[in-house]
Amino acid sequence: MTIQQALAPRQPDEKLTTIIKLAIMAVGGQGGGVLTNWIEATARSQGYACQATSVAGVAQRTGATIYYVEMAPMGDGVAPVFSLAPSAGDVDVLIAAEMMEAGRAILRGFVTPDRTTLIASTHRALAVSEKMVPGDGIASSDEVRAAAEVAADKLIMFDMDSLAIQNGSVISSSLFGALAGSGALPFPREAFEAAIRASGKGVEASLRAFSAAYDRAQNAAVDPAQADQAKPAAAALAPEGPAALMRDWQALTDRVLALPAPAQEMALHGLRKVVKFQDVAYGAEYMDRLEEIAALDDAAHGFVLTAEAAKYIANAMAYDDVIRVADLKTRGARFDRIKAHMGSGDRPVALTEFMHPRAEEIAGMMPAAMGARWEANPKAMARLDRWFNKGRRLRTHKLGNFLMLYVLGGLRGYRRRTLRHKYEQEHLARWLDTVKGAVAGHYAFAVELIRCRRLIKGYSDTHARGLSKFDKVMQAAELVRAREDGADWVARLREAALQDEKGAALDGAILTVRSFAG
């Protein structure tokens, strides 16, 4: 030890700059431990002193977790003193195994423009809070990407998860490949690969994913921000079928082309949906309704109303009944899709469907008058419940079960006579009448009313809850109809309705509306 009398600042030890500080932010279960071991092994094999830490424990089950590694050239056999945790502003390499974890790293100050190489996978593992809202609660990856571009000194960002899966491996391999390819560690590629080989598990697949990610990191390191997806051209949406039906379809698409230009594309999508749901005649009804709306619309408003109507009328007309479900479940394209999704190749696949019909669905399938009679009779409904209301598992790869659904799915000709169809038609008419009544005086308000159809979705109880939210919003809308900002309020009510299942936010919003407009 030296005796130092006066305290005076000294030049910082230059060797301090040789310490490489690397943090891995991951979601529990992503294999961060394996990645850490590989990095350590690589560093040690290259004559570096290396220290890693983690915080394994129950708090990390599927939650956000962090691994931390420091390394420096081993000098004269004396080990450097390393830190056990990353510090804000003092991280050289940050590996984020998921997009929001990259966001969390930036938020915690672990990514700074003066020094940090950020290696992040752009894929998403959604947090429960994002998934459970009835609407769209998914956090914005674009905001994280924008922040990353500012915060990182060097940025490597692409979907490393799918790259790993494509190569039959898991994300730790592709992250390791991207790390090697980034050049952030002063080690040759072979050293990284040797670490994978030495670990001895799933080596070939890991090396494939490593190599693919290495190349990506060296070349196109950053995925371009998701460009506007090329919209399918109208031609691509053209169906195939018997000549007579094709002629009818052609006539309908001609009508679409007569609509205001801003609404045409959506109308084509909508038309496709309703014709697929029922038939060309139903498609003609769709066009009738849409043309009525278009007649009230004007160019000054950019035909927003017609475009929105094209979307929501189609959704309303193609409601989810037993026939539709049975039809969709028995289509050939679906079987192909499942086989592809499961990657089953030519292996047999056994399918099980989970159905749970209630009395309401059965009554809804009856001819309108008969169904209404049954519905009005609680005893009859109780009987239906007794007969039908239980979970049914249909093995649709078997002929008997398939045939049952196939026959149900073939009842499209009969659908127009069902009680459910009657209900849906009435509901649709009421809604469109309200909208049409509002257009002249309050265009924006009418547009918002059209958009409220978004609230109706789901089956059975969820569907009933959606309907009741829709009704509540439509009623509350009446209160603000005359107001200048009425349209904004309807939009707010709708957003509130999508926030939670029970409608607590909606009820709160309605109270607010009542407070000034009641």
Place this chain on the structure above:
Amino acid sequence: MAERSFAREVQDLRLGKGETFTGEGILAITKALLENGVGYVGGYQGAPISHLMDVLADAEELLGELGVRFEANASEAAAAAMLAASVHYPIRGAVTFKAPVGVNVASDALANLASSGVNGGALIIIGEDYGEGSSIMQERSHPFAMKSQIWLLDPRPSLPSIVKAVGDGFELSEASNTPVMLTVRIRACHVTGSFECRDNKRPKMTVKQALAEPRKDFNRVVLPPASFVHEHDKIDNRWPAAEKYIVENGLNEFFGPDSSKIGLICQGGMYNGVIRALQRLGLADIYGNSQIPIYCLNVTYPLVDSEFTDFVKDKDGVLVIEEGQPEFIEQAFATFVLRNGLKVRLHGKDMLPMAGEYTGQVMLDGITGFLKEHAPDLLPGQMRAPNKPAPAIPDLSKTVPTRPPGFCTGCPERPIFAAMKLVQEELGEHQITGDIGCHLFACLPPFEVGGSTMGYGLGPASNAAFDGGGDKRAISIVGDGGFWHNGLSSSIGNMVFNKSDSVAVIVDNYYSAATGGQDILSSRANNATKSTQNPITDAVKGVGVKWVRQIDRTYDVPKMREILHEALTTEETGPKVIVASSECMLNRQRREKPIRNKAIKDGLRVEVPRFGVDEDICTGDHACIRLSGCPSLSLKTLDDPLRDDPIAHIDQSCVGCGNCGEVADAAVLCPSFYRADVIHNATWYEKLWQGVTAGTIRWLQSRRAAKRLEFPETV
């Protein structure tokens, strides 16, 4: 079988003198125990020392060779009580558990042990679960040392220091007849590094030898008048002996220049953080050579007056770096300053935060603040007057969602809470308490079931005030780990004795799952050294519960819901106990996946289930997710302009547990889910029949397609 196997690493425990060990802190501690001639070891799992228990369990063969007894104790109290063997016999014993909760549980035994005093070295290795990654209340174990006069070691978080502390702990314990706690923080438990080994040593006396020659001494029993003598013995003899040992053997360390007008005093565990802050200030080199004197407390209790006074005597100011609250160490130093009439300015919690983890930034800010006051010239220029503001990085605090822990993919506890949520939708909200264990995740979204946790095995006990019943029954949850730890007597026995009207759900996942899948009494696995397969229902009935229901497949949500409903509405009096059993999916996958993959490879017929969602049937209302939260059940945004909201989507990590289908059925959600069983190595008959069926189905499909307009798939 624990979650992580250390079978390979355990081989390193055989390394001999001169060889270098490289690995994790936990393994280094185990090696150090063997090098120091430990005679018996035990403990109770829990982060961050779960792996220490796993290592010991995996090392049983080696322990046997050395004559060391290993016990997987029933609780921390049981582990601490085991140290009684060191009271009369000159045998070194070590137990381990998490802190401070484990110390809470063990405190009865620890206090008695400390009063009796020990003959053989008694070491309690505590994993301090504090700061990031912690799953418990944020407290310190320090006051337990103070109140019972147990010495507390807090070594620097590097392998050589931790290994040395194990040996020092035994020696100190024997020199002062006092048990010693050795604290290792979360990151120190898992830190990697190297140290030079010594040979393993057999214990001087094995527990078997002790059994052959029993000893006793009534003066060691905690009964008056001996108990009064013990207190004086602690103060008059054991404490001075400890101080003497600490000073003479240099357990605490001094770094940096011999003299200076300022100094830093830190807990050993804080040392690396202090050095990093000094490195960032240019005041320490890469090897930790500091320009400011550091008094590093590898022993944080007792504190040695003479060492402290000597360190501060020429200094204007010192900063005490002590993580956690309250500031026991600083207070003790303040007493030294006052008693000895010292002039030094004592800083600590005035410059560092009272609460919370001492992260890199906190440490840097605290030390900078201290230097600004006492030695501003030492600070680098930019610290004194920062000139350039950093570029503004967009604020993501509103963007990034929190990601708390939750149930794993396919967890068998998920359907239990889905059923509970459904029952509550029918019968109204109930008073529900949780316990310690994975099932506590149920209090988070999407389930939001249960609102308290009072301690391990105390779920039903914490509903005791409501045992008398009322309009609605109280529900409590306890895991199988908690049940055997403490729950059988403190919770279930308590319910029986008090004629409780409440409902207790025992979640039996075949392991102490939250701590890493260790076997317990009711585990279904065959364990060569432990007695397993003792049914929980037998125990529950044994203490007098009459209404007991056993469910062997928790994924059966309708049945689960039915039984919960019955328990909440039955006329029957007395406690209602439901044992819901299904194997922890994490452990099951680990067990079954290799077997399944091998079977497929060997050409055996295997069905692999996975769930899927029909994209055009799902309406994107996410009702299924509100009854699941499974990581594999996520969302997908369709490229369909007609859709506003993303739809449910099941990714390839699905293990086909069945919860999705069951919930869709029980809650009457929607028909979007399907299960696809891919049949590997199908039989020729199966293939033939499948061919005929699929052919017929294809024919029917194209027949219908030919008669209508068919649109190309876009999704």
